[in-house]
Amino acid sequence: MVRQQADENDLDQKNFINALERLRNGINDDKTIDDWKFLLKREIKPNNIEEFSDVIRIFPDNSTCTKYNHTKLKELNMPICRLNAENNSPIAKNINEEYFYGLNNTVNIAINSKITLTTNLWTSKGLVNGANGIIRDIIYPNETNYRNGLPSVLLIEFDYYIGPLSNRLFELSERYVGTGLSNSIPLVVRLVKEYKEGFESRYIEYPTPLSFSSVQKTNK
Known part of the structure; x- marks a missing residue:
């Protein structure tokens, strides 16, 4: 609070x-x-509703929050990427996300979508659980076959990141010349292990669910 x-x-x-x-x-x-x-x-009245189009919202449950996030995602008019977690077994796929530190089995994202980081990556530099950011690019290992597998990297501009920037990445790639993306940082997938029913379950996904709606979802 x-x-x-x-x-x-x-x-x-x-x-x-x-x-x-x-x-x-x-x-x-x-x-x-x-x-x-x-x-x-x-x-909020009909004549001023546009003033509230991008304000922070707090919903009473996660399903309402998810519905709003997907509506805002479509409004970006950008190609939507569905990121399906890589699981090592059906058991891992069906385990509640709470056991995997909030990693979702499926995450829908697009360039310019707002996200929230769900893990502590570098606390002293602002990459903490709950940090808000905007996805600036989605990079796949094979751009002609992007529907299969997870992206190699997400370029994310975080609101309060104060660490070093990957300038070398932008110098090597012509696609970023003059784009102003040098204040974004590359983020890779996270591997989480959980032991359930006598088996080791592995779960690989990006810790970046959509967050157009609120600072933090209300869990119910």
Whole structure:
């Protein structure tokens, strides 16, 4: 949970934070009506609905969140890549994703889609579980047969990454000349092992589910 902090010169921010404080504490006093009127300023109406098209949303369950993410993915009007995890057995395929650190058996992505990292890769540099980013490119080992197998690399621009950049990758490939992608980093698949029913299950997938909707999904 992130505590709201107000800009000293922004009256709306102050009013909003004060309203949240009273709401959290269940205070019903002479300011309640003022809080209600203040919050009505941000009510979604037919004439201002576009203002809220890209705001963060929090859904009551994962299925609603997934449906919204897929809707936003289609709106990108980009080719959609379905990434099917590589499993070493039917047992691995059917094991709940919670046992594989949130890795999904199937992930749909596209260039410019928003994602959330679901594992800690480099915590001191900002690549932490919950970090948000945007996929800037999807690289397959064989571009003529991209429907089979996982990509070699995803190029992702993370919001708060502060580590080194793979400039050498961009120098070697003409496809990135002048693209402005030098602030993206390459991400490869993750291998997770889990012992279930006496067998070692292996699960290979990208830890990057779609995240157009919320900072963190509500698990129910």
